Amino acid sequence: xxxxxxxLVGDALRRVHGPRNTLDVEHIELMAGELLAVFGPNGxxxxxxxxxxxxxxxxxxxxxxxxxxxxxxxxxxxxxTSAVVFQRAYFWRETVEYNVGLGLRLRGRSRSxxxxxxxEVCTQLGIASLLNAPVEEVxxxxxxxxxxxxxxxxxxxxxxxxxPTANLDTDARVELRHDLERFARERATSIFLITHDxxxxxxxxxxxxxxxxxxxxxxxxxxxxxxNPADVYTARVTGAExxxxxxxxxxxxxxLTVDVGGAQLLVLGDAAVNDLVKVAYRPEDLVLGAPDQxxxxxxxxxxxxxxxxxxxxxxxxxxxxxxxxxxxxxxVTRAAADELGASPGSRVSVRVKAxxxxxxxxxxxxxxxxxxxxxxxxxxxxxxxxxx
Amino acid sequence: xxxxLEALRLITSGDLYxxxxxxxxxxxxxxxxxxxxxxxxxxxxxxxxxxxxxxMPVVAIIxxxxxxxxxxxxxxxxxxxxRSGPLGDLSLLYTPWAMIGAQAIIAGPYxxxxxxxxxxxxxxxxxxxxxxLGASRWQSILLQLREVRTSLVAAVAAGFGAIISEVGAVMIxxxxxxxxxxxxxxxxxxxxxRGNFEVAIAMGIVLMAIxxxxxxxLLLLGRRSIRRPLTA
Numbered sequence: 001x002x003x004x005x006x007x008l009v010g011d012a013l014r015r016v017h018g019p020r021n022t023l024d025v026e027h028i029e030l031m032a033g034e035l036l037a038v039f040g041p042n043g044x045x046x047x048x049x050x051x052x053x054x055x056x057x058x059x060x061x062x063x064x065x066x067x068x069x070x071x072x073x074x075x076x077x078x079x080x081t082s083a084v085v086f087q088r089a090y091f092w093r094e095t096v097e098y099n100v101g102l103g104l105r106l107r108g109r110s111r112s113x114x115x116x117x118x119x120e121v122c123t124q125l126g127i128a129s130l131l132n133a134p135v136e137e138v139x140x141x142x143x144x145x146x147x148x149x150x151x152x153x154x155x156x157x158x159x160x161x162x163x164p165t166a167n168l169d170t171d172a173r174v175e176l177r178h179d180l181e182r183f184a185r186e187r188a189t190s191i192f193l194i195t196h197d198x199x200x201x202x203x204x205x206x207x208x209x210x211x212x213x214x215x216x217x218x219x220x221x222x223x224x225x226x227x228n229p230a231d232v233y234t235a236r237v238t239g240a241e242x243x244x245x246x247x248x249x250x251x252x253x254x255x256l257t258v259d260v261g262g263a264q265l266l267v268l269g270d271a272a273v274n275d276l277v278k279v280a281y282r283p284e285d286l287v288l289g290a291p292d293q294x295x296x297x298x299x300x301x302x303x304x305x306x307x308x309x310x311x312x313x314x315x316x317x318x319x320x321x322x323x324x325x326x327x328x329x330x331x332v333t334r335a336a337a338d339e340l341g342a343s344p345g346s347r348v349s350v351r352v353k354a355x356x357x358x359x360x361x362x363x364x365x366x367x368x369x370x371x372x373x374x375x376x377x378x379x380x381x382x383x384x385x386x387x388x
Numbered sequence: 389x390x391x392x393l394e395a396l397r398l399i400t401s402g403d404l405y406x407x408x409x410x411x412x413x414x415x416x417x418x419x420x421x422x423x424x425x426x427x428x429x430x431x432x433x434x435x436x437x438x439x440x441x442x443x444m445p446v447v448a449i450i451x452x453x454x455x456x457x458x459x460x461x462x463x464x465x466x467x468x469x470x471r472s473g474p475l476g477d478l479s480l481l482y483t484p485w486a487m488i489g490a491q492a493i494i495a496g497p498y499x500x501x502x503x504x505x506x507x508x509x510x511x512x513x514x515x516x517x518x519x520x521l522g523a524s525r526w527q528s529i530l531l532q533l534r535e536v537r538t539s540l541v542a543a544v545a546a547g548f549g550a551i552i553s554e555v556g557a558v559m560i561x562x563x564x565x566x567x568x569x570x571x572x573x574x575x576x577x578x579x580x581x582r583g584n585f586e587v588a589i590a591m592g593i594v595l596m597a598i599x600x601x602x603x604x605x606l607l608l609l610g611r612r613s614i615r616r617p618l619t620a
Contacts, residue, residue, distance in 0.1 A: 026421035051516075054520070056519060056520060079519070079522045080522060083520070084521075086516075086517065086520070088513065089517070090511070090513040090514050090516075092531070092535065102521055103521040103522055106521055106522050106523050106524075106527055107522055150521070154522075161518075242467065
């Protein structure tokens with residue numbers, strides 16, 4: 001495979017809206033063929049960044065280059081080969097067919113070609129029955145799909161998505177996300193998505209950028225960001241979900257007992273006995289206590305004992321790496337960490353409710369994957385050996 | 389005979405005097421409307437879409453045009469075109485051209501002000517969406533105007549309504565000369581004074597019918613164009 005080349009590059013982008021709303025992005029690039037999701041809270045400057053990268057808005061200073069060129073020619077070239085889906089798409093008071101075909105007509109495509117391609121895309125997205133409906137009669141979920149169809153019909157080299165699922169109810173959001181996954185990547189070459197939905201960013205993207213108060217605090221693959229959040233904000237908003245690998249040993253009514261590195265954890269999830277499962281948890285859901293704690297008088301089902309291997313202070317919070325039967329990451333307040341005397345080498349007890357642990361079958365069973373298991377165990381042993 | 393029945397007979401029998409006046413009225417007001425639209429619509433649309441430094445005073449002047457008393461417009465045009473006036477050499481006073489000029493001045497601000505208000509109401513999202521879809525500057529303007537076409541049609545209708553039924557200005561600059569500058573409104577004034585009520589009523593009926601008809605047709609046109617695909 002050839003080296004990925006950047007399609008769109010933003011350098012030293014600054015946009016001043018007022019004393020509080022400043023966008024200040026040092027460098028951002030969208031690679032050919034990738035889906036880059038920029039994720040951040042409302043008001044972080046996501047939409048502004050999208051409009052600047054899409055060359056729909058000029059930055060106060062800085063430069064956007066498309067395929068190495070900037071200025072009006074680059075803008076024209078980008079317009080001709082890109083499409084944008086806005087959070088609140090504007091539709092002309094016309095039929096769905098007219099709206100979906102508008103971009104093609106503006107590009108001078110013939111009426112028959114437009115008609116054919118509009119049909120094709122709308123069929124793919126399941127809105128072919130709406131083609132002749134006035135656009136004001138379609139539902140919110142359908143409207144966003146119409147907006148997506150209007151963009152995809154152009155087979156864009158660069159697709160900009162501005163919170164396409166923000167105004168939808170849960171079902172419609174899941175469906176649209178599914179469509180994005182299936183069709184957008186098929187028809188669009190590179191995708192720049194902005195969202196405040198953690199799941200959307202982390203499930204869809206090849207790389208995720210985290211934008212906070214106008215600054216890009218981190219950019220990397222979802223795993224890189226999960227595992228090594230640049231700051232406490234990123235750790236918190238990304239929900240920093242970590243996964244453990246284990247084998248289901250017992251199952252009862254949506255609850256599983258999973259053997260994780262020798263420890264038995266009670267978790268939520270559906271799997272058969274002997275299935276290999278991933279168990280996801282959030283560092284803030286781990287409750288740390290003194291090492292001699294027992295589970296008596298508490299509703300938490302899972303108790304582990306571990307040693308602190310690393311402590312990182314991030315503002316008022318502390319991120320602790322723990323080694324017990326497995327490696328864990330916990331996020332606690334600094335006061336709590338200090339009270340526990342949590343520092344490298346100290347022992348703690350770790351409690352976590354069964355409802356805070358989610359198991360997902362990996363699709364393999366323990367028997368089939370013994371080689372992997374042996375390899376994993378060997379790796380774990382190696383790591384233990386390397387620890388001073 | 390009942391003047392109302394006689395009026396209807398005059399209209400249906402194609403009475404030459406009545407129909408000459410009707411056709412002349414439509415010609416003069418129609419041409420004046422074309423002029424008013426050619427000048428007023430671009431001004432309204434431009435001022436409505438553009439953002440420039442002295443925009444507010446310009447908007448105020450256009451809106452003030454709505455309040456010009458037509459009879460004063462007539463007086464101004466009269467003074468302009470009278471023998472001793474600055475345009476006296478053109479000898480246009482008491483001709484249909486003087487009436488067309490005066491009516492265009494009356495209708496222009498209506499067309500400009502109503503289209504300006506319509507264009508100002510266009511959501512800014514449209515321009516952004518149009519550009520994002522790859523529209524050029526002109527395509528974007530057309531796509532924006534498309535969304536307010538009914539209001540733009542209303543602007544034209546408002547202009548026509550303002551002049552077809554106007555009497556003061558055309559009386560002053562046209563002079564109500566038989567077979568030359570007599571239009572429906574001035575004819576009604578004259579025939580009523582003479583006691584020829586059936587003629588005045590006939591003109592009145594036609595005037596009202598035209599007003600209703602033009603508005604309905606313009607509205608239907610605006611409605612129908614909604615379903616016609618854009619040729620960009």
